[in-house]
Amino acid sequence: MEPQAKIETKDLNLFYGTFHALTDVNIRIPARAVTAIIGPSGCGKSTLLRCFNRMNDLVEHTQVTGRIAIDDQNILEPQTDLIALRRKVGMVFQRPNVFSLSIYNNLKFGLRIHGMLSRRNEIRQSVRTGLEQVGLWDDLKDKLSANAHTLTLEQQQRLCIARVLILRPDIILLDEPCSALDPIATLRVEELLRVLCKDYTLVIVTHNMQQAARVSDFTGFMYLGRLVEFADTQKIFTNPAEQLTEDYIRGSFG
């Protein structure tokens, strides 16, 4: 039996105005694993990622048809609580987008906007757990009041991941999360993703095919708005079924 899908789309189509950005995408993203979405620029991989927490709603003239089920719940239904959805499906962006606040308040901020503010010692405990999960606690525990912008880019990106984790999400979407980081920081963040996938479902969009190969359990290849192939990462990188996938990952087009 196939592993249970955390996210499943059915005939998903998305238009930005008249531009048909996603065409008949059917994808099953397994729970508690890392799924990478790869493909050339403009293939729709970020658009697909943004569907999973309905971030595309923020883009004008966007029209979505089909079905996107998270835990069998269609999130495209009008009554979907978007705030709750975005808590459950967190997102990490290309450049770390920390707020110009203290490290502590960066983490507290999310709790506050999601109405999860509780007693001060509970907040402190959440902050500590969040920082521990991303491997920052030991380094930062004595300077939680420092401005988050004083951190290195890697630390900032880890802080952004902690800010997502503190809200106790199920799914974490990562859009090129390492493209602003140097190679060593990149490898360390990848290690973190491997640890996190034991408890969370991770979906990462990346231009870096070697990163997809290193970090993911499953890989989807997209081209011109379509999902060309989805399979185990090892299969994709050693013996893909589709010629188009083969040509892309070998670098023989593009």
Next chain:
Amino acid sequence: MPREGFYRRIKELEHETLEMSEMVCDAIGRSVEALKNLDAEAARQVVANDAQVDKKRWQLEDRCVDLIATQQPVASDLREIIATLSIVRDLERIGDYAEGIGKIVLMHGHEPLVRPLTYLPVMAEKAVGMLRRSLEAFVQRDAKAARLICDEDDDVDRLYDQAYHDLIGHMIKDPSVITRATYLIWAAHNIERIADRATNIAESVVYLVTGTPTELNVSKY
């Protein structure tokens, strides 16, 4: 084609793998010829030349490692390099079998052969044919041809059986030939192993083309 340089290097690797296979085919032919004529000088040459084959093996392996480390090959490119690594190791070992026959000639010395060679040259010809066709299948990416090569291994096994029983018969009749007959059994065994290695190469070709590691023929020996 964005990766022209990379593909040129892959082609060169393939070309040199073919060169290496010609080196070992030549060694097999010379070693059997040396045995047939008990030509010590030719045998010494075969033994000495094996160093060239070994050198080639390390060179080609080094190139494969270099391509993996620096070019991050994937999919059929990766399989080609993995297949090549495996093929050059098989070729190197085939070279050792030919060298082994050279050493057998030197051990045999000047006493005449127990009997004129009949099975051995036929076995060698078949083994070399298998080897050449396996490399051809490699170049042509022809999994079907590669699978057919593996069937031929049974013929070589059968000939080895016949040679073995024939030589044992000689030993029973005349125990004074035991040492010399044993040398010939060793030589026949080496050729039988060469054919097995040719089937390994054919298996590498099937892997390269299909992506699935496959055991094609379990040798009798």
